[in-house]
Structures are given as C-alpha cells and as structure tokens.
Amino acid sequence: MGVVSLKPDYEQHIEIRDRLENFHGNQIVYLHWEEHLSFCAAICFPLPPDMPFGAMVENVLKPHYAAHPDFEKVDWAAVKWTVDNTEITPDMETSLADNGVGHKSLIRFWTPGLHGYKSVGTC
Amino acid sequence: MAAKKLGLKQRYALMTRGLDWETTYQPMDEVFPFDKFEGIKITDWSKWEDPFRLTMDNYWKFQAEKERKLYAVLDSFAQNNGQMGVSDAKYVNAIKLFLTGVSPLEYQAHRGFAHAGRHLRGVGPRVAAQMQSLDELRHVQTQVHTISQYNKYFDGFAEFRHMHDRVWYLSVPKSFFDDARSAGPFEYMVAIGFAFEYVLTNLLFVPFMSGAAYNGDMATVTFGFSAQSDESRHMTLGIEVIKFLLEQHPDNLPIVQKWVDKWFWRGHRVLGLVAMMMDYMLPKKVMSWKEAWEIYFTEAGGALFQDLERYGLRVPKYADVATAEAEHMSHQNWSIFYQYTHAAGFHTWLPSDEEMDWLSEKYPNTFDKYYRPRYEMWREMEKDGKRFYNNALPQLCTTCQIPMGYTEPGDPTTIAFRSSEYKGDRYHFCSDGCKDIFDNEPEKFSQSWLPVHQIFQGNCGGATVPDVLAWYNMNVGADNMDQAGSPDQKIWDAWKTKQEKVAG
Ligand SMILES: [Fe+2]
Ligand SMILES: [Fe+2]
Numbered sequence: 001m002g003v004v005s006l007k008p009d010y011e012q013h014i015e016i017r018d019r020l021e022n023f024h025g026n027q028i029v030y031l032h033w034e035e036h037l038s039f040c041a042a043i044c045f046p047l048p049p050d051m052p053f054g055a056m057v058e059n060v061l062k063p064h065y066a067a068h069p070d071f072e073k074v075d076w077a078a079v080k081w082t083v084d085n086t087e088i089t090p091d092m093e094t095s096l097a098d099n100g101v102g103h104k105s106l107i108r109f110w111t112p113g114l115h116g117y118k119s120v121g122t123c
Numbered sequence: 124m125a126a127k128k129l130g131l132k133q134r135y136a137l138m139t140r141g142l143d144w145e146t147t148y149q150p151m152d153e154v155f156p157f158d159k160f161e162g163i164k165i166t167d168w169s170k171w172e173d174p175f176r177l178t179m180d181n182y183w184k185f186q187a188e189k190e191r192k193l194y195a196v197l198d199s200f201a202q203n204n205g206q207m208g209v210s211d212a213k214y215v216n217a218i219k220l221f222l223t224g225v226s227p228l229e230y231q232a233h234r235g236f237a238h239a240g241r242h243l244r245g246v247g248p249r250v251a252a253q254m255q256s257l258d259e260l261r262h263v264q265t266q267v268h269t270i271s272q273y274n275k276y277f278d279g280f281a282e283f284r285h286m287h288d289r290v291w292y293l294s295v296p297k298s299f300f301d302d303a304r305s306a307g308p309f310e311y312m313v314a315i316g317f318a319f320e321y322v323l324t325n326l327l328f329v330p331f332m333s334g335a336a337y338n339g340d341m342a343t344v345t346f347g348f349s350a351q352s353d354e355s356r357h358m359t360l361g362i363e364v365i366k367f368l369l370e371q372h373p374d375n376l377p378i379v380q381k382w383v384d385k386w387f388w389r390g391h392r393v394l395g396l397v398a399m400m401m402d403y404m405l406p407k408k409v410m411s412w413k414e415a416w417e418i419y420f421t422e423a424g425g426a427l428f429q430d431l432e433r434y435g436l437r438v439p440k441y442a443d444v445a446t447a448e449a450e451h452m453s454h455q456n457w458s459i460f461y462q463y464t465h466a467a468g469f470h471t472w473l474p475s476d477e478e479m480d481w482l483s484e485k486y487p488n489t490f491d492k493y494y495r496p497r498y499e500m501w502r503e504m505e506k507d508g509k510r511f512y513n514n515a516l517p518q519l520c521t522t523c524q525i526p527m528g529y530t531e532p533g534d535p536t537t538i539a540f541r542s543s544e545y546k547g548d549r550y551h552f553c554s555d556g557c558k559d560i561f562d563n564e565p566e567k568f569s570q571s572w573l574p575v576h577q578i579f580q581g582n583c584g585g586a587t588v589p590d591v592l593a594w595y596n597m598n599v600g601a602d603n604m605d606q607a608g609s610p611d612q613k614i615w616d617a618w619k620t621k622q623e624k625v626a627g
C-alpha cells in the first residue's frame with residue numbers, strides 16, 4: 001500500500017535522518033551482552049567501518065562493560081557472537097566491514113557460563 | 124412583549140448548527156483540503172451527535188468558575204507552604220516527570236484540536252474540537268501555574284519547555300504527539316480523542332491525581348479536579364468520533380482499525396513512564412501498574428471493545444502482549460533511569476526493603492525472580508562505592524524512541540530485537556507493535572529524530588555528555604543524579620529538622 005499523504009509526491013520530500021552519510025565517516029554499531037540486563041539495552045557507537053573487530057572489542061566493548069561484576073570472569077576465546085542474527089566467528093584482525101558489520105548492525109554476544117548476578121539472566 | 128426564552132435544545136441548535144455554508148468563491152475541497160486524503164468517507168455530517176450540548180457562552184461561564192476555585196486553592200497552597208506537606212521529597216520527582224513529559228502534551232493537544240476544528244468540514248465536530256482545544260490550553264496553563272510553587276524550591280522544573288524538545292526520554296511523549304499532529308485530522312481524532320482520551324486516559328490521570336492525593340499534594344489534586352469535567356467531555360468526543368466514522372461508511376472500518384491498533388500500542392509505550400512513576404516514584408503507593416492496567420484496560424477496555432464489536436471493530440492488536448508486559452514494564456523502565464541518572468532531569472534511587480516487599484507482593488510472578496536480584500546487585504555495588512552507571516548511549520526503538528530495554532514476550536532474560544529494512548537501511552524496534560507501525564508508514568518513521576543518533580551526528584551541542592547536558596539546559600549536579608545527596612534532599616531535610624524543633 002502506498003503512503004497516505006496530502007501530496008502525492010510526499011516520498012520525494014522525506015529526509016531519512018540516520019543515513020550513513022550523516023555520521024561523519026562513521027557507521028552506527030550496536031553491542032549487546034546477553035543475559036546481563038543491568039545494561040538495560042544494547043549500546044550504541046559511531047565507529048569507522050575499517051576499525052578492526054579486535055580493536056572494537058578492546059577499545060569500545062570492554063571499557064563499557066567493565067563495570068559489571070561478571071566482566072572479569074569472561075573467557076573471551078569462548079564468547080559466541082552474532083551480527084544481525086547470523087552467527088559469526090569474528091576475525092579480530094580484519095575490519096568491522098569485513099566481519100559483516102554494516103551501518104546500524106547489531107552485534108550480540110554470549111559469555112558461556114556467565115548469566116549475570118546469581119545466574120538469573122536479568123542482571 | 125418580552126422575547127420568549129429558548130429551551131436548551133433550541134438554544135444549542137441555534138448556537139452550534141447552521142454556522143457552516145457551501146462556499147461559492149472557492150471550492151469546498153480547497154477550503155477544507157485535509158479531510159479527504161486519509162480515505163475516510165463521510166456521507167452526512169449532520170449525523171454527528173454531541174451529547175453535551177454545551178454552547179460557547181456557557182462554556183466560558185463554567186470554565187471561569189472552575190478557574191476561580193482553582194486559583195483560590197493555589198493561593199492558599201502557596202501561603203501555607205504546601206510544598207512542605209507532601210509525603211516525602213522523592214514525591215516531587217513524580218511531578219517533575221509530569222511537568223516535563225505531560226504538560227507540554229496538553230499544549231500539543233491544544234494545537235492538534237485547533238487544527239482538527241479548523242479542518243473538519245462538519246460543524247458539529249468542529250465546535251467540539253474547538254472547545255477541547257481551549258480546554259487543553261487551559262490545562263497546560265493551570266498545570267504550569269500549579270507546579271510553579273514547587274519550582275521555587277526544587278530543581279528539575281525550570282527548563283521544562285526547553286527540555287521537552289531536547290532531552291532523550293522526553294522525545295518519547297513528544298514524538299508521540301508529533302506523530303498524531305502530523306497525521307490527517309481523522310487520524311488525529313482517533314489517536315488522541317479515542318485511543319488516548321477514551322481508552323487510556325484513566326491510566327494517566329488516575330495514577331497522577333490519586334498519587335498526588337495519597338502524597339499530600341493538594342495543589343495537583345485540585346487541578347486534577349478542575350480538569351475532570353473537561354475530561355468527561357473529551358472522552359465523549361473520543362467515543363463519538365469512532366461511532367460516527369464507523370456508522371458513516373463501511374469502508375472506514377479497516378482504516379479506523381489500523382489507527383486503533385497503532386495508537387493503542389503507541390499509547391501503551393508512552394504510559395510506561397506512568398507505570399514506573401506508580402511503582403517506583405510515589406513514596407505512598409496508590410496501586411501497582413499491573414493493578415491499574417487490569418482495572419482500566421483489561422476490564423474497562425474489555426467492556427468497551429465488546430460494545431464496539433457491533434461495528435466490526437476488534438480489540439487492538441497486541442493488547443494481549445501489552446497485558447503480559449504489565450508484569451515487567453515498570454521495573455524495566457526504572458532500571459533505564461537508574462543507570463542513566465546522570466542524563467535524567469529528575470532524581471533516582473534504589474527501592475528500599477519495604478518497597479521491594481511491596482513490589483514482590485504486587486508482582487508475585489516476576490519481581491523476586493527477575494528484578495529484586497538486579498536491585499540487590501546494584502545495592503551491593505553502591506555499598507562498595509561503585510554505583511552502577513551506563514556510560515554508553517542506548518539503542519533506541521525507531522518508533523517509540525524508548526531505549527530497547529523490553530524483553531521477549533515470555534522470556535524476561537532476552538531483549539526483544541526486531542528490525543526492518545527500508546531503502547537499503549536497517550531500522551530497529553522494541554516490539555512487534557512498534558515494527559508494525561513502522562512497516563505501515565516507513566516514509567514517515569524513517570524520518571525519526573532519534574536522540575542518540577542525533578548526538579552522534581553532532582546536532583546536540585557536542586560530542587561529550589557534559590556538552591549534551593548543557594544543550595539540554597540541565598543544571599548538572601542539581602537536576603540530575605540520585606536523590607540522596609541532591610540539593611532537593613538537603614532543603615527537604617532542613618525543613619524537616621526545623622519542623623521537629625518547633626514541634627519538640
Ligand atoms: Fe488535557
Ligand atoms: Fe483531555
């Protein structure tokens with residue numbers, strides 16, 4: 001069904017606000033640590049698409065999740081990753097783009113054996 | 124011979140009908156360019172019923188009388204330092220949320236009804252919409268006046284107008300009304316008149332007004348009363364719109380159903396702020412959000428939609444999901460504000476033992492299992508001097524603009540992630556309800572002004588949190604952060620010490 005609008009050419013006048021070009025060379029990336037919902041939602045960063053995946057993990061992901069008491073127990077080699085709901089084994093040396101991370105991609109990660117405070121899955 | 128006095132019905136007819144005419148210099152469709160494009164078919168505008176029969180001269184008389192009473196109460200509230208008589212300083216945060224989040228919507232409603240009143244070509248709904256427009260203007264004014272007494276002593280109020288347009292969580296109610304006001308006049312009337320004023324209004328006003336009554340805030344209670352007779356007119360208008368549209372033409376049904384589905388879900392999301400206010404922010408609780416939902420939606424709404432079945436209208440889509448969410452929504456929302464307290468225009472705190480016991484009792488299926496442990500963990504962290512803050516910005520839902528903190532239906536340990544693609548870009552949603560709304564109108568919602576993305580585009584004062592807070596006009600260290608240690612708490616404690624001395 002077409003758009004319901006006063007003028008037939010409405011679609012020509014829309015301004016898509018979150019287009020890649022608007023982020024000064026960065027792309028938006030969302031990160032989410034599963035079963036650790038003290039972090040209430042996925043967290044959002046503007047990152048260069050050529051940033052190595054490993055650099056993202058070291059410099060963006062780790063500092064922001066470090067406040068959680070489980071953080072020190074994470075076995076990083078065992079972490080399971082998905083990008084936009086597809087399971088991946090990230091290549092830490094290559095870029096976000098090479099690992100399939102695009103503009104407004106969602107990276108979710110699971111830390112086996114860690115389910116948050118008292119293993120409830122919501123903390 | 125004296126002129127014969129007119130009966131009420133005659134008088135009403137003379138003063139509200141026959142005010143319209145067929146234009147001849149300009150075609151009617153150009154004089155009323157907005158009331159056809161939505162696809163709504165009206166065959167006979169005169170079928171519009173107005174059970175209130177209120178004429179403009181009586182309207183002014185009633186409102187002036189109510190106004191006199193209200194301002195007499197406000198004067199005595201100020202003279203007697205009513206702000207010192209509320210249950211606890213924490214209570215004041217509930218009215219900060221009201222003034223920053225709700226009062227500007229009264230103004231938006233004023234604008235929206237003025238627009239509908241101008242652009243519907245039937246004279247009956249025009250008169251009703253214009254009156255409601257004036258009511259809504261009165262509501263915002265009286266609310267600002269009432270709450271200004273608190274602004275003299277407490278933080279978080281002063282920049283309410285500026286904040287409403289800029290602060291991340293206030294974009295939730297703001298975008299809700301922007302969406303309604305940028306729709307056509309019929310969708311607006313269904314969105315605000317029916318879905319909000321009729322179906323959901325009791326979930327907004329009863330919690331705030333009873334909350335005020337339970338917590339000794341007589342000023343807020345009085346403006347609530349002062350608005351009550353207006354609200355019953357608004358509800359009547361809302362239900363009349365639905366009946367009128369559905370009676371006019373069978374083709375209207377699918378359009379109206381889609382609007383009812385959309386605006387029910389949007390309203391439910393906005394009311395999450397009220398849910399958290401009821402369960403966490405009132406020092407003296409009225410009832411839980413879940414109880415309020417049961418009474419005002421499940422029961423009252425159930426009866427309403429049963430009644431509307433004869434028109435073919437069904438219960439809004441995802442009403443069952445909304446009901447299931449009543450177990451979680453307040454806890455999930457309060458958690459959001461607790462961890463982003465540094466960017467909130469009111470104070471936060473962890474629930475006390477007593478409050479947690481109340482929550483366990485009210486939410487026996489979920490609180491102890493999923494949310495108490497979270498608060499206990501945060502409490503331990505506070506004790507260790509590591510109060511938990513989220514130092515990144517959250518992913519927002521493109522439709523409702525709330526941080527994507529809601530969980531999968533049936534699985535409180537997993538965040539619900541939904542997404543769609545439009546013109547090669549990805550869009551994210553908190554729920555099937557929000558995704559459906561986007562999928563129906565991607566042209567509109569791909570334009571969403573999402574606060575987090577706007578910050579990263581450089582449109583919100585700068586790249587750091589202090590830059591953005593300055594752009595919000597937030598008085599850092601006073602408006603934001605925890606209740607404990609706030610200037611609000613200090614002034615309150617000083618009053619209480621003084622009162623004890625006088626009493627002792
Ligand atoms: Fe109002
Ligand atoms: Fe109203």
Ligand SMILES: [Zn+2]
Pocket residue numbers: 392520521522523524525552553554557
């Ligand atoms: Zn949403």
